[in-house]
Amino acid sequence: MTISRREFLKNLAIGSALTAASQLIPGVSFAWEKPTSQHGSDITWKKAPCRFCGTGCGLLIGVSEGRAVAVKGDPQSAVNKGLLCVKGYHSIQALYGEDRLKKAMIRKNGQMVEVPIKEALDLIAQKIKETIQSHGKDAVSMYGSGQWTIPDGYAASKLMKGCIGTNNLEANARLCMASAVTGFMTTFGLDEPMGCYEDMDHADTFFLWGNNMSEMHPVLFSRILERKRTHPRTLIIDFATRSTRTSVAADRSILFRPQSDLAVANAICYELFRTQRIDLSFLQKHCSFRKGKTQIGYGLQDKFAFQDTPEITNLDEYKKFLEDYTPEKVEKISGVSAEDIRYMASLYGDPTRNVVSYWCMGMNQHTRGTWINNLVYNIHLLVGKISRPGNGPFSLTGQPSACGTVREVGTLTHKLPKGMVMDPKARKFASDIWKVPYSRIPAKPTYDTVEMFRALDRGDIRFMWIQTTNPMVTMPNLRRYRDATKKQGRFIVVSEIYPTPTTAIADVILPSAMWIEREGMFGNSERRTQHWEKMVNPPGDAMSDTWQIIEVARRLGFTKEFPWSEDKHIEHIWNEYTRFHDNPAHRMADYETLKRESGVIWPYVNGRSTQWRYNTQLDPATKRRNGAVDFYGKPEGKAWIWLRPYEAAPEEPSKDYPxxxxxxxxxxxxxxxxxxxxxxxxxxxxxxxxxxxxxxxxxxxxxxxxxxxxxxxxxxxxxxxxxxxxxxxxxxxxxxxxxxxxxxxxxxxxxxxxxxxxxxxxxxxxxxxxxxx
Amino acid sequence: MPVISYLAYPEKQHRATLLAELSAHPYCEVIPAENADVFIVVTDTPDRQTDETVRTYLEQHHGLLCLAMIHGQVEDPQE
The missing domain is CATH 2.40.40.20 (Barwin-like endoglucanases)
Known part of the structure; x- marks a missing residue:
């Protein structure tokens, strides 16, 4: 039997609806049989993670005659179990916009003109050399993305830090996840969540801290709603600064004044002590106390410098500190009633409840982002609800590989694929794997993202290569940084798939291969690494970001460091990269496993994902097994409870700006x-x-x-x-x-x-x- | 030439009439669930304008409690 293309499309549309219905209404059945057809057999289905948010939904992409023609949720994916959101279902159409960039362009006499991509790559290498010669290697910079694949980020780190020898490497995840990183690092000594999405199948209380999850992470929110449907005791608390669709679906919507989440988190801790809901045994065994500097500023000045100094303190001092945060006092700061604060504390403290806290940009894009992350960890540590199924704090990510690429590969100025640039051991380890001189990797971080654009404005940076991100829309105080790119003596390269306000300020545009037009890996919010193969050819001269970096590196004389063939380079990069993490605390799956599975969670040890880190029964990296957890990121195996106060935002409504x-x-x-x-x-x-x-x-x-x-x-x-x-x-x-x-x-x-x-x-x-x- | 699928949740009292009405619609195909109050509705229209008209008709139908678009494929004739 043969069917027409339209019949095929109809069947596909019905199939998607069947999948969606089965996820929304488990057990639902429809009297519809999928027609078999010769045409249908022309479609090849291949797995890939979604290109959009950090959830990491598994997709099956239907490819026919060299074109991606269909999408469905991957029922094998533990992330989404076959369900997708409206962006995921339409994702392949992003490949085929009418104005896809297909040719390289160079600005000549003020106009962008198409050139062979080889000419553009030659010019980029020449400009890097000239800039280093005239202004030094720290005048050259690269700005990437949490949408970079893991190999993109790895190649960029090796080129910038290992070959050129500058720490001028940043990524836009600085704008979305950096506070989660410093939060995890300061409390636990290691980055990334201890739990996983399966927590949703075990929890009965979900706290959403400034997180409009129904719109930003709709598939995960569907999992929470499903949990609620099957376990009526489940409660969803939406703690936010505005009412959203999430508020409507929640059991309780509690609004707070901007910035006052700091005070409320401390008030919850105060109330946990007052009602004697603290897990004292957990606290004594697994936690110690620290305080840091206060009145720490807001980074508004160029070359802003700050270094926190952790100071050891104790439980008595902590309890005294919390006395400033009684529910009644905090009600005045936050607008949240003392009754609601007590209600939240009662849920966290209820020993019969399993509690997960989720957040995303609300807590991270915050002038006290690290502090509010610390404070939510404090709550979970005080009641011992952490690192076990259905219990834990969990920062969600907004980009598909903010974790996999930026946080794990370390494409930030202070990071290496393992450890910090300030650490001589980390530099030695990197130089050994990269086979570059130890002295070439600089020991001092240079510029964070905002400061990198300020340096461009000042003229300290002269060359910037931007890949897979759109800073001329996303930078705060945008006008200053857009004007900076237009200044005399600046040279901007942009690798993109479509014209954007960022390509508009470029001197060179490289057309990039997008997502399934090349092979790659992403790492999602729950430490899951997902691989996909190249499925369709990119249009025109478009080239993967990884291969663009390799081409430029070779033109700069680093052929020995980037020796791989085009058909195998992703596999070689993966094999080299995973040497950085070859230890029980961060071991990654091998290439063949990634090709086979719909993603696996690191640490991946003895063929098994580790779903709950620090749990002595479940995490092979734990050493001190005399308690429920071993926070092995800290030398003494204890998490740090931080005394972090409420401090106001730098700019608040006023008479002129109310x-x-x-x-x-x-x-x-x-x-x-x-x-x-x-x-x-x-x-x-x-x-x-x-x-x-x-x-x-x-x-x-x-x-x-x-x-x-x-x-x-x-x-x-x-x-x-x-x-x-x-x-x-x-x-x-x-x-x-x-x-x-x-x-x-x-x-x-x-x-x-x-x-x-x-x-x-x-x-x-x-x-x-x-x-x- | 758009092909779009929806999940449509009927008002209980209008389920039968809605099913009959949509089944008779020239651009709609309806697959009712056997054990739940939900339909899959697939619209297959010759152009975007017709698609828009059909969508508006569905969205404004008094017998529908909720309409959720699930999958859309738009192929213009020149493609």
Whole structure:
């Protein structure tokens, strides 16, 4: 039997709906039999992780005649079990936008002209050499991404740190995950969550800290809703600064004033002591106490420097510290009633409840991001609800390989694939594996992301190669950094798949192969590494980011360091990279296992994923097995409970700028929209950005839904349409703007203040004026 | 030439009439669940404008409690 292409597409659409229905309504059945066909057999299905968020959903991609034609959820994937969100179902259409970049371009006499890619690669290598000769190696920089594949990031780290010999390597995960990293490092001594998504199948209490999970991680949120459906005792607490779809689905929506989550977290701890809900045995065996510096600034000045100094303290001092955070006192700071604070503490402290805390940008994009991460760990440590199924703090990621590439490979200025550049042992280890002179890897970190763009502005950096990210939409205080790129004597290379505001400022554009147009690996939020093979050819001259780096490295004379053939280079890179992590605490799966499985979780030891780290029964890296856990990231095997106070945000609403501005994402679009806005269904669903305003604020300002509104901060202003009572609603005195739309550059208004420890900017809080235009 | 699938949740009291109505619709195919109040609706239309009309018809149908788009494939004739 043969069927037409349209019949095939219909069957595919029905198949997707069947899969979605079976996930939403377990046990549902439909009287529909999938027709068999010769045409259907032309489709080859191959596995890949989704290209978009950090959830890492497993996809099956249908390829026919050299083109990706279909997507379905991979039922073998432990992440999504066959379910996808609307972005995942439409993901392959991002490959086929009409304006895909297919040819390299070079700016000549002010105009971008197409050139053979070889010419562009030659020019990049020449400019790097010239810049080093004229201004030194620290005038050359590279800015990558949590969307880089693991091999992309590894090649970049080896080129910049091992070959050129500069630590001028950063990635946009600095803007989204750095506070989670420093939070984990300061409390546990090792990065990344101890638990995994399977916690959702064991927990009965879910705390969402400033996390609109129903839109940002919809598949994971579906798993939580399913848990609630099958276990009615389950509670979802949405603790946030605005009401969203997540609030509607939650059992309790509790709103707090921006920045005051610090005070509330401490108040929960105060209340746990008051009600004697502390697991004292766990506390004594597995925790010690530290305090750090306070009044630590906000990183607003160029060359801002800060170094925290942990100071040993004790339980009595900690209890005394918490006395400033009684529920009644914190109610005044946060707007959260003392009753609600006690309610939250009662859930964390209930010995019959399994509790998981989830967060994403709300806690990480915060001028005290490290502190709030520490404080949520404190809560879990006080009640011993950590590192066991259904219990733990869990930071979700927003990009598909923020963990796998940026955090694990270490594509940040202070990091190496294993350890920090400041550590001589880590530099020696890297130089041995890379076969480069030890002295070539610099011992001092240079610039975090914000400071890197400031250095470009000042002229300390002259050359920047940007891959797989769109900083001319995402940088806070954007105007300063966009103007910096246009200054005389700056040379910007951008590797991209579509024209963006970042390619608009480029001197050279390299067309990149996207996702399944090349082989690669991503690492998701739960330490899961996922491999995919090349499935279709990239268009025109487009080339993978890994291979672009290798081509330039060879032109710079580093052929010996990058000796691999084009058909096998990913396998060789993986084999070399995993030597960095060949220990029980971080062992990665071998290449063949990754090719075979729908992802495995590290530490991967003796053919098994480690789902709950530090658990003495489940984690092969634990050594002290006389207790429930061994926090082996710290020398004494104990996690640190930090005394971190509430401190105000650097910029608060004032007479001239009376509203808080919060920015973020929407379900249908991913980050700056450079891919999802080219998918017709998603674009039509949300064609333009908007500003959410509380209806009473709108009424007072004579603003109706759809009216043009002028938003002004001390840094700039934009005109944008008002949105009233649509998908979400901010409280009085706050507005929210999604950043996916390059036609409304909301980051021209945001402030480039950051957490002094993580150096991650705060995109959630600055002051604006709202006027009807 | 769009092909779109939806999950459609009918109002209980309108389930039978909605099923009959959609089954008779020239651009809709309906597959009702055997053991739950949900339909799979597939629309197969000749162009985007017709697709838009059909979608609006579905979205505004008083017998529908909720309509969730699941899969969409849009192929313009020139493709």
């Amino acid at each position: 509203f808080w501005l919060n920015t973020g994402r929407v379900l249908e679009h991913w980050h700056t929209g450079s891919m999802t806005r080219r998918i017709p269904t998603l674009h039509q669903a949300v064609p333009a950005s908007y500003v959410e305003i509380h209806p009473l604020d709108a009424k007072r300002l004579n603003i109706r839904h759809g009216d043009k509104v002028k938003l002004t901060s001390p840094r700039g202003s934009i005109l944008i349409n008002a949105s009233l009572n649509q998908r979400a609603c901010p409280p009085l005195g706050q507005v929210f703007v999604p950043f996916f739309d390059e036609n409304y550059l909301i980051n021209e208004l945001t402030l480039d203040a950051y957490c002094p420890i993580s150096r991650q900017p705060d995109y959630k809080k600055c002051a604006v004026r709202v006027e009807r235009a």
